[in-house]
Amino acid sequence: MVRVSNGLIAVLNAITLALSIAILGAGIWLSVRGSTDCEKFLDRPAIAVGAFLLVVSVAGLVGACCRVSWLLWLYLLVTFVLIVLLLCFTVFAFVVTNRGAGEVVSGRGYREYRLGDYSNWLRRRVNDAGNWGRIRSCIRESKICESFGKKHRNLSQFVVHNLSPVQSGCCKPPSECNFRFAGGTTWIKPDNFSSNVSDCHTWENDPKVLCFDCGSCKAGVLANLKNEWKKVAVVNLLFLIFLTAVYSVGCCAIRNNRRDDSNRSWKRSDP
Incomplete structure (x- = not known):
């Protein structure tokens, strides 16, 4: 039996x-x-x-x-x-x-993320060129920023929306850059622009660039992870x-x- x-x-x-x-x-x-x-x-x-x-x-x-x-x-x-x-x-x-948590932005419905808030082990992984190249490719292919841009045509829609960590970090420049929102994923740099924040200089309105190489984008990926x-x-x-x-x-x-x-x-x- x-x-x-x-x-x-x-x-x-x-x-x-x-x-x-x-x-x-x-x-x-x-x-x-x-x-x-x-x-x-x-x-x-x-x-x-x-x-x-x-x-x-x-x-x-x-x-x-x-x-x-x-x-x-x-x-x-x-x-x-x-x-x-x-x-x-x-x-x-x-x-x-x-470690790591999003920071509330005054007057906004979303949080922003800083790469330095996360553990050294995670930072080393996303800063590796090969790893980040694959992650960036996935973000582009997901068209997450393209759909983000279609939903936010004016500032009143944008400021109240609860963005995902990846959208907040990769599809827009950090708030401290003080860029002017022009709709979708288009932002206008102020005259005589000067900033010590490297992400502000990395940002481009080109849909293939945006903030995909920003520290905030990597932090958004880690927040999602x-x-x-x-x-x-x-x-x-x-x-x-x-x-x-x-x-x-x-x-x-x-x-x-x-x-x-x-x-x-x-x-x-x-x-």
Whole structure:
């Protein structure tokens, strides 16, 4: 009779197997059909995660259904490593995103962001030329500033709108530049313009330039990343609970397999 723990491990790994196939298929589809760097950004990670889950779930499924103890041991080892890595990642995510918050702008409905408010680790990542080149390409391809410009044709609409961190940092110049709003993503520099703020000199009305290379744009991306990582932290917590439960059930399945092996050996030795 198949024990409950073995049956649970088999069911859980059957679900994981189906999930891994879906992730692997999505990664392959992105690799083949993706037409831009943004669309292909997640293809390799998706393929790697899908293939890894596929191998692990097959090991757990075969180990539970066929009572192959060494496969279950391997499955438990990998699960334990995943629990440790996921816990470390969750703690790391909280540490590197505990700094940084948007500053309220007087008379405006949006916040502005400063790159120096974020952790050194995050700043180094966005300041890397290769990393930022890919992020900037994604922002352009998303046309987030183009849609922003169509919605804000006059100053009264613009000042009350609650902009996203990326819109605030990338689609307009910082408020301290004191540029005059001319509609959409067009701003007019005052006569005899002079400023110590580097973003003010970086800003261009060209839709392909705007403030995509500004520190405020990078800070807006990090602010958005911080918000997303908060959601990821909740998912990580739930996944940790799930993995811990699976690990516990797997330990029971191993114990059952050893007990059954001992019983079979005892029966064979009984005259």
